[in-house]
Amino acid sequence: MLEIENLTLKYGQSQILNGISMTAEAGQVTAVMGTNGVGKTSLLKAIAGRHPYEDGRIVLDGKELKHLTAFGAARAGIAYVPQGREVFPLMTVQENLESGFACLDRNERGVPDRIFELFPILKDFLHRRGGDLSGGQQQQLAIARALITRPRVLLLDEPTEGIQPNIIQQIGRVIAQLREEGEIAVVLVEQYFDFAFDLADDFYAVNRGSVVLHEPKATLAREVLLERVSI
Numbered sequence: 001m002l003e004i005e006n007l008t009l010k011y012g013q014s015q016i017l018n019g020i021s022m023t024a025e026a027g028q029v030t031a032v033m034g035t036n037g038v039g040k041t042s043l044l045k046a047i048a049g050r051h052p053y054e055d056g057r058i059v060l061d062g063k064e065l066k067h068l069t070a071f072g073a074a075r076a077g078i079a080y081v082p083q084g085r086e087v088f089p090l091m092t093v094q095e096n097l098e099s100g101f102a103c104l105d106r107n108e109r110g111v112p113d114r115i116f117e118l119f120p121i122l123k124d125f126l127h128r129r130g131g132d133l134s135g136g137q138q139q140q141l142a143i144a145r146a147l148i149t150r151p152r153v154l155l156l157d158e159p160t161e162g163i164q165p166n167i168i169q170q171i172g173r174v175i176a177q178l179r180e181e182g183e184i185a186v187v188l189v190e191q192y193f194d195f196a197f198d199l200a201d202d203f204y205a206v207n208r209g210s211v212v213l214h215e216p217k218a219t220l221a222r223e224v225l226l227e228r229v230s231i
């Protein structure tokens, strides 16, 4: 389980996160929602070691991860699929996948067959350059590369952004499958409301760097969440 306690983050003098607390459990999809600029990406970057947080704690499976670098966070089991995907455009699909090996021990460096079961298109396109894939295929590659690191936590920043509907459905199925397997805590930042609402088990609405609603799917009315994330 991932636990975030009172996380604060600044860019220069601008306070962006005002003490965010949340949890994300293995075998669940935890959605973080809110309008543009409320701090969702900053939260994921802090968890992934991509931007230093100011105060608070990040705890994974009972162990505090203290201000890790991006490499340290990946080694600790946190995989991050950034908004915009960050696929290497001149490297092949295979090379992009292998770039995920950097944080693994030498004996763990392989692409499991399961990756190609989840994303069959990547097997067909192994020797194609990342930059020649469609946006949806690049998103699948970015998620596959993250899964190769054998994460405990998968952070997804707007995985549906700019992607055609049939690939959005495929990505939704993969996330649902990860949930069913029960090994990984998926944290989903998403502005496509219905995608997130259908998929997630637990919801956090964020506004101006604070959690303004936390409720599990079981008791959450669609209209209530919609109102809180549209402020």
Ligand SMILES: Nc1ncnc2c1ncn2[C@@H]1O[C@H](COP(=O)(O)OP(=O)(O)OP(=O)(O)O)[C@@H](O)[C@H]1O
Pocket (backbone or CB within 6 Å): 011, 014, 016, 034, 035, 036, 037, 038, 039, 040, 041, 042, 043
């Ligand atoms: N590197 C940076 N330097 C200064 N300010 C930044 C930086 N990155 C983000 N911000 C600002 O911090 C605030 C939160 O940005 P963030 O990207 O975390 O929001 P978000 O909720 O993910 O929004 P979006 O949905 O648009 O990605 C915004 O006001 C943004 O302009």
